[in-house]
Amino acid sequence: MVKDHLRLDRSASISLGVLLGCSHGLAIAALFAADLALFHKFTFTFSVLVSFVFCLNRYCLLRDPLSVLVVVFNNGVWRLELKSSEQITARLEFPVFVNRYLVVMNFHDAAGRKFPVAVFADGAKVTQMRHLRIFLKLGMAQPNVGGTKMVSLGVSSNRG
Secondary structure, three states, X not given: OOOOEEEEEEOOOHHHHHHHHHHHHHHHHHHHHOOOOHHHHHHXXXXXXXXXXXXXHHHHOOXXXXXXXXXXXXXXXXXXXXXXXXXXXXXEEEEEEEOOOEEEEEEEEOOOOEEEEEEEHHHEOHHHHHHHHHHHHOOOXXXXXXXXXXXXXXXXXXXX
């Protein structure tokens, strides 16, 4: 890994899909446990299902045109490659969450669009994921970020 270059190719993540399914399922269960009229329960359930399909396509299966497929850091500049083949220059914002199994980054482009990128261990190549975790934990990306400090939670190990 070179200090001024990083590339992360993302793929569909089963872990993220399961997490999205569980959280949306819990929301639906809570709706039916709540003391609401039947009409409201079905209306809110429909809204949660639409949210689930949107999140699944954009963040998990990476089918949406604004899904981030590739994250590149080169010479102090972050670049995102989207499903629509658009390549945008973005700014990494804090907080950044770094863990052995999950990395969460938030990007903003010049137009003000937000691109949250959650990468589970099964959503990227092992070597690229390890390089990303090391890159973010050592703070090599710090000159081009919007916040003042990086939040790094979790335990890292020397096994990848």
